[in-house]
Amino acid sequence: MNFKSLPQLLDYFKDENTCIEYYEQIRWNGTPVCPHCGSERTYKTNRGHKCANSECYKKFTVKVGTIFHGSKISLRIWFAAIFLATTHKKGISSVQLALDLGITQKTAWFVLHRIREMLKDKAPQVLGKDKMVEVDEAYIGGREKNKHINKRRSLEDKNFTNEGKPYTPKKTVVGIIERNGNVVLKHVPNSELRNMGAFIARHVPQGSTIYSDEAPVYNHLKKYYTHESVKHALNIYVDGQVHTNTIENFWSVLKRGLYGIYHQVSEKHLERYLDEFAARFNTRSLSSQERFEKFLVDSESTLSYKKLISTVY
Structure with missing residues (x-):
């Protein structure tokens, strides 16, 4: 796989199974881990995986516990959205993303905010050790x-x-x-x-x-x-x-x-937009594919629509 443009990305991710296999490799390195209890003792089911730990014994897919959690949108569309949002230097609006991907503007707005959740710094960066x-x-x-x-x-x-x-x-x-x-x-x-x-x-x-x-x-x-x-x-x-x-x-x-x-x-969401611009800037030296894969590694964070529109922030 070596994509430099959106058509090349979509050519590779032709169906949902290809996307799932790819994301499982990115997230679990090929060995499924239960997102509920952390056990590596799992087995495959028709729709995903199931934990073999008797104290857990819950079903799960690779989407559980990530920005894709509970989403009915295919991973193919998600991957295209991530590619567009992280390669456009000044970002992409929910209206334009909706037109490009054939989804509603409301859905595109939620997708973009989940992507921003993924782009958030997980640990504070230390700057100035050897640079001005x-x-x-x-x-x-x-x-x-x-x-x-x-x-x-x-x-x-x-x-x-x-x-x-x-x-x-x-x-x-x-x-x-x-x-x-x-x-x-x-x-x-x-x-x-x-x-x-x-x-x-x-x-x-x-x-x-x-x-x-x-x-x-x-x-x-x-x-x-x-x-x-x-x-x-x-x-x-x-x-x-x-x-x-x-x-x-x-x-x-x-x-x-x-x-x-x-x-x-809005002041409520400004911090999320700052995360987006900082993440793009800090990965400017990476290729489109390297940037895409790096962000997917950091995708283990959830954001519900209820929390996103909550007045408490």
């Missing part, structure tokens, strides 16, 4: 001047719109990126030190070299890191090795994807 690191924040949301008049802030009260509803500011995203390396992202309530500092400390070991702009929130970095800042307010964007151009380039891709492909992202 840049840190910056971005603000997601429309410009005030472009909003409808009834959604703009009142001139009398800056905390409310003209209709008296509480004003919702732009969403704050903090990002840390290695030069020629990976990126980690997080949606934070605001750009205060208590939010930014904890995130940086979690992902960058003390003593690393960090570059940022001149925002006051980064002043504390000198205590724990080799920190230098570039003076954007003075129209200085590069001073030797001191710049934030790497993270700025990433922000441009992120914003063009969010605004151009998805148009609008």
Whole structure:
């Protein structure tokens, strides 16, 4: 198998059995493991497998306990969706995915969110061990001047719109990126030190070299890191090795994807979209097939529709 395009992928995965055999090899290395109790003592049934452990004795398929859990969509369609969502640099909308795969927009929206669940980092990345690191924040949301008049802030009260509803500011995203390396992202309530500092400390070991702009929130970095800042307010964007151009380039891709492909992202789901963009960026050096297989290895996570639309998050 060596596919570089969607037609080649679909040519290989001609039927459901081929998909199941392939995914069983990816997930279990050919030896089925019960997802309920972890036992390797299983036997094959007409519809999948059954645990031979007398305390469990449950039936299961390779989909149980994964992003495909409970889905009636064929793995062939799922594999095509994963390929499209992870190879489009700026993402693919649920409307376009529905048209491409012949499913409903509601189904495509749920499929994409399950894929984002798969793309989520399972363990915190440590950046800056042997590379220079840049840190910056971005603000997601429309410009005030472009909003409808009834959604703009009142001139009398800056905390409310003209209709008296509480004003919702732009969403704050903090990002840390290695030069020629990976990126980690997080949606934070605001750009205060208590939010930014904890995130940086979690992902960058003390003593690393960090570059940022001149925002006051980064002043504390000198205590724990080799920190230098570039003076954007003075129209200085590069001073030797001191710049934030790497993270700025990433922000441009992120914003063009969010605004151009998805148009609008709710605060509730923003973190999932950040996982998607970070995962694509961090696997940019892999081939389409290598990326596809890597993400399938990390597919053991479930997401129900009830949880996805829940108001508690």
